[in-house]
Amino acid sequence: MKRYDVIIVGAGIAGLYAAMHLPESMKVLVVCKDIPWECNTFYAQGGIVTALNEADIPHHIEDTLAAGAYHNVREAVEILSRESLELREDLLRRGMPFDRSETGELLYTKEAAHSASRILHAGGDATGRYMHYFMMTRNPHLLQRNTLVYDLLIENGRCYGVRAMVNYRPTTLYADHVLIASGGIGSLYAYNTNSRTVSADIHGICVEKGITLADMEFMQFHPTVFVKTPFARKLLLTEALRGEGAYIVDEDGKRFLFDYDPRGELASRDIVSRAIFDYKRKTGKEVYLDFSMFEEEWFHRRFPNITKTFEAIGYHLPKDRVPISPAFHYANGGIVCDTYGRIPGMKGLYVAGEAARTGVHGANRLASNSLLEAAIYARRAVEAILGSPIHDGPVPRFEKDYDTQLHKEHDKSYKHQLRQIMWKDVGIIRTEAGLHEAKNFIYDTKNREIGRLLELRLNTAAAIVEAALARKEPLGSHYIESEES
Numbered sequence: 316m317k318r319y320d321v322i323i324v325g326a327g328i329a330g331l332y333a334a335m336h337l338p339e340s341m342k343v344l345v346v347c348k349d350i351p352w353e354c355n356t357f358y359a360q361g362g363i364v365t366a367l368n369e370a371d372i373p374h375h376i377e378d379t380l381a382a383g384a385y386h387n388v389r390e391a392v393e394i395l396s397r398e399s400l401e402l403r404e405d406l407l408r409r410g411m412p413f414d415r416s417e418t419g420e421l422l423y424t425k426e427a428a429h430s431a432s433r434i435l436h437a438g439g440d441a442t443g444r445y446m447h448y449f450m451m452t453r454n455p456h457l458l459q460r461n462t463l464v465y466d467l468l469i470e471n472g473r474c475y476g477v478r479a480m481v482n483y484r485p486t487t488l489y490a491d492h493v494l495i496a497s498g499g500i501g502s503l504y505a506y507n508t509n510s511r512t513v514s515a516d517i518h519g520i521c522v523e524k525g526i527t528l529a530d531m532e533f534m535q536f537h538p539t540v541f542v543k544t545p546f547a548r549k550l551l552l553t554e555a556l557r558g559e560g561a562y563i564v565d566e567d568g569k570r571f572l573f574d575y576d577p578r579g580e581l582a583s584r585d586i587v588s589r590a591i592f593d594y595k596r597k598t599g600k601e602v603y604l605d606f607s608m609f610e611e612e613w614f615h616r617r618f619p620n621i622t623k624t625f626e627a628i629g630y631h632l633p634k635d636r637v638p639i640s641p642a643f644h645y646a647n648g649g650i651v652c653d654t655y656g657r658i659p660g661m662k663g664l665y666v667a668g669e670a671a672r673t674g675v676h677g678a679n680r681l682a683s684n685s686l687l688e689a690a691i692y693a694r695r696a697v698e699a700i701l702g703s704p705i706h707d708g709p710v711p712r713f714e715k716d717y718d719t720q721l722h723k724e725h726d727k728s729y730k731h732q733l734r735q736i737m738w739k740d741v742g743i744i745r746t747e748a749g750l751h752e753a754k755n756f757i758y759d760t761k762n763r764e765i766g767r768l769l770e771l772r773l774n775t776a777a778a779i780v781e782a783a784l785a786r787k788e789p790l791g792s793h794y795i796e797s798e799e800s
């Protein structure tokens with residue numbers, strides 16, 4: 316029987332930063348579904364927030380609360396901001412190569428709804444990729460790829476490990492502690508900026524096991540995404556572009572966002588996403604991100620990744636403007652935990668990163684708080700793991716298995732339909748009728764001949780729809796239109 320001290324499910328920033336803090340003397344296994352860089356961390360562009368200094372902490376807290384429509388858990392936000400200074404020192408001490416000026420000063424950028432330029436970045440617009448590589452090279456523990464977790468081994472309020480397909484073979488992995496760091500739910504939406512591996516499986520297992528998900532109605536849509544590609548993951552145009560001065564315009568060059576919010580391009584991303592969606596719907600006009608105000612050499616240095624990616628599909632930046640649409644970006648809600656990643660009522664099971672609902676983000680996440688939250692709360696989960704008593708009781712046998720039933724014949728078509736329905740009816744602007752339509756599809760499909768992985772997706776989709784139906788008034792990223800409007 317394979318038994319570990321800790322299994323970490325996910326190899327993005329939350330999983331890797333946790334692994335970096337677990338002593339080498341422990342038997343730790345980090346698993347990821349596919350290749351390790353297929354995770355949302357890898358695709359993060361803009362940066363990671365840290366409070367600039369002690370004096371900035373109250374401002375960062377206030378910006379986070381205001382963006383979150385004050386639905387946040389204040390204590391979780393305070394921890395986030397206070398501990399950000401220590402995190403920055405830790406990353407720098409370990410050698411994380413954040414961008415610096417010619418004189419060696421750290422460079423900070425601004426993004427929407429921040430009252431200060433306080434976002435660190437790396438490789439210009441490749442912060443996630445740099446952080447991921449940095450953490451991969453500092454992880455002292457075994458990282459196993461091609462490991463698709465499809466069950467948590469839970470009995471009487473304790474988690475004993477996971478069941479997973481390891482290189483397509485069903486395998487039982489036991490552990491004293493399991494840390495869920497599996498990310499969000501991107502694959503549920505037709506248009507999304509997420510890695511293709513992020514498909515809500517573990518959330519779905521939690522629903523099945525009676526583990527609470529919260530704030531699931533607060534799905535975040537990023538306003539500036541190029542969606543006209545055939546690939547599932549759509550191309551993000553970082554918010555840092557607007558932070559540096561890019562405009563959102565219609566096809567006639569009008570900056571229409573000021574009709575919606577006096578902050579224009581720098582309003583929080585729920586407001587900007589909704590405004591774009593509404594403007595397109597009302598006028599039928601195309602909407603663009605316009606970079607023409609930038610000097611070419613500066614732009615190529617500051618946004619090298621975006622320059623190259625768009626060059627490859629025929630756009631010459633900053634000269635050309637790019638058509639944009641909002642797309643699903645981030646799950647503000649998730650698996651409920653305390654400020655140490657502990658899951659209430661469950662021993663040996665923890666959660667960190669986008670999968671977790673710490674309460675930091677409230678109804679809408681402040682830009683670039685996600686990498687910060689993942690790192691801070693992953694380290695705190697490690698503290699909880701190291702401080703918890705050793706379990707030396709017997710380990711039950713887990714007989715039930717689904718290995719031959721992970722996929723069934725028609726799953727692909729149902730998944731496609733689910734993604735379309737989630738985008739249409741559980742997207743940026745919702746109605747009660749649309750939510751009921753989505754709910755009917757979900758429960759109808761659950762009753763069909765489907766594989767386990769689709770069942771798990773549907774569990775998570777149901778949690779989102781139920782939460783959206785339960786919240787009758789708009790708040791943050793949940794916008795429900797009354798039937799008359």
Ligand code: SIN
Pocket residue numbers: 359360361362552553554555644645681682683684685
């Ligand atoms: C971006 O670069 O716009 C994304 C940053 C984030 O999701 O916070």
